[in-house]
Amino acid sequence: MxxxxxxxxxxxxxxxxxxxxxxxxxxxxxxxxxxxxxxxxxxxxxxxxxxxxxxxxxxxxxxxxxxxMLATLSRGYKRETKGFQLVQINSAAKDIGDEPLQFKTKFKNVMVAVDADRRNGILNLRNQEINPxxxxxxxxxxxxxxxxxxxxxxxxxxxxxxxxxxxxxxxxxxxxxxxxxxxxxxxxxxxxxxxxxxxxxxxxxxxxxxxxxxxxxxxxYSLDIISGSKKRSISSLKDTSFTLVTGIANPKPLLEYYSSLGLKFNHLNYPDHHNFTDVELNRLKEHSCIVTTEKDYVRLASNFSEGALWYQPIEMxxxxxxxxxxxxxxxxxxx
Missing domain, CATH: 3.40.50 (Rossmann fold)
Incomplete structure (x- = not known):
């Protein structure tokens, strides 16, 4: 404390x-x-x-x-827009939030929306042409x-x-x-x-x-990490030193898991839902191999070429x- x-x-x-x-x-x-x-x-x-x-x-x-017929409704934490927004696959994380974009990217046929006013969000979802x-x-x-x-x-x-x-x-x-x-x-x-x-x-x-x-x-934890259309096994990281970037509330479980695998990494920890500045992005690009969380990946991916930034998929x-x-x-x- x-x-x-x-x-x-x-x-x-x-x-x-x-x-x-x-x-x-x-x-x-x-x-x-x-x-x-x-x-x-x-x-x-x-x-x-x-x-x-x-x-x-x-x-x-x-x-x-x-x-x-299913829909999800989130607040869209730290987004730069207001009111009701339907999330599209090509939406920007800054406009609709990282987690809603993550949902839409993984489940393309599911309706995903954001609205801080849940009443208004539900009303708008039920007024869509396809009614959840x-x-x-x-x-x-x-x-x-x-x-x-x-x-x-x-x-x-x-x-x-x-x-x-x-x-x-x-x-x-x-x-x-x-x-x-x-x-x-x-x-x-x-x-x-x-x-x-x-x-x-x-x-x-x-x-x-x-x-x-x-x-x-x-x-x-998935046995593979992903970068765009590419996959590689976590075990392949044992042969290299990489940078782990996290902007989540509690990275401790991921750190403990990677340490238990004997992986060697440098950890850069940012606040939850962190919006990376241009200076921070340029510094990250100096690292040869970056692994991050799926939530962070949807905010960072557009700034990196495929294979330079990887994310660790997880499931409950x-x-x-x-x-x-x-x-x-x-x-x-x-x-």
């Missing part, structure tokens, strides 16, 4: 009360939420950054894209003007929300009691070897309700009970 956060500790009760009161006003119907007569699934977290929302959205896309039957809301757990029909809450294994406090000293966007709105809670980025005893311990700490389902997932993988998750989602949609 840095010094500024410690200094701001007296502000924590104020922030806690404001966010708690806001939730109660929505709970009691004093502030109005809009619900819908079609499936809306919200994915989010209680803490800021780095819980694995994008891999979760991509998992849901893979599960649903061949079964229903299911909408996935990315990072919308605290967006209570919309009442989703199904909530998925993510919390990382190394930073459970039950061990944290609200901003500005802690990392929670709202009090821990907000977890009660979730239908499914997923502990993400777990070690593959997590024991049944530890799972049970975490379940008690999180105080899972009877109507909630708790699941555990991990990060599945359930440690167990994947069928339980899939069945819950499909059951909700069928209703």
């Amino acid at each position: 840095n010094l500024l956060r410690k200094i701001l500790l007296p502000v924590v009760p104020v922030y806690y009360f404001i966010t708690w009161l806001r939730n109660k006003l929505y709970d009691f119907g004093i502030k109005k939420s809009i619900s819908y007569d079609f499936p809306v699934i919200a994915v989010g977290n209680l803490s800021v950054g780095g819980t694995g929302k994008s891999p979760m959205i991509e998992y849901l896309i893979r599960l649903l894209k061949d079964k229903v 039957e299911v909408i996935l809301l990315d990072d919308a757990y605290q967006h209570r003007k919309v009442k989703a029909g199904f909530y998925i809450l993510l919390t990382p294994y190394y930073d459970l929300y039950c061990n944290d406090i609200v901003l500005p000293t802690g990392n929670l966007r709202e009090p821990r009691s907000g977890a009660s709105r979730a239908d499914i809670i997923i502990v993400t980025k777990c070690p593959n070897t997590i024991s049944s005893e530890l799972k049970s311990s975490i379940e008690k700490k999180l105080n899972i309700k009877r109507n909630q389902v708790l699941l555990f997932s991990t990060i599945d 993988k359930f440690i167990s009970d994947q069928d339980t998750f899939d069945a819950k989602i499909l059951e909700y949609i069928k209703k």
Whole structure:
């Protein structure tokens, strides 16, 4: 915890009360939420950054894209445009955000949109010529003007929300009691070897309700890295020294994974969703081999020739009970 956060500790009760009161006003119907007569699934977290929302959205896309007309709606964090935007394959990350562009690049037939106003975004999506039957809301757990029909809450294994406090000293966007709105809670980025005893311990700490389902997932790293149409194995990096560039909330799991493979690399760490300046880009171009994350790649790729910049694909993988998750989602949609 840095010094500024410690200094701001007296502000924590104020922030806690404001966010708690806001939730109660929505709970009691004093502030109005809009619900819908079609499936809306919200994915989010209680803490800021780095819980694995994008891999979760991509998992849901893979599960649903061949079964229903599907759309995703994101805020489009740090984009330079305003209002509703439909994402196209040739869109620029600065106009629609890196994660929405990542979704569209990987799933070309899925409708992807951005709008900070989720109500307006849903309205615009439903007014499209091709009408989505299911909408996935990315990072919308605290967006209570919309009442989703199904909530998925993510919390990382190394930073459970039950061990944290609200901003500005802690990392929670709202009090821990907000977890009660979730239908499914997923502990993400777990070690593959997590024991049944530890799972049970975490379940008690999180105080899972009877109507909630708790699941555990991990990060599945592809054995290949990609640059445009090119692929090469991660093992080929053992013979060279490369630069790892990250602009994500928490690069620690990737660093640990590469270190476990015995890879030798220089790590350049930037803030989450970092917009690279011309000076920074020119400095990066001095490196002979750069590996980055998929989210960073969509922001950087247009500045590099194919083969000069590579990205590490990842997927979310359930440690167990994947069928339980899939069945819950499909059951909700069928209703």
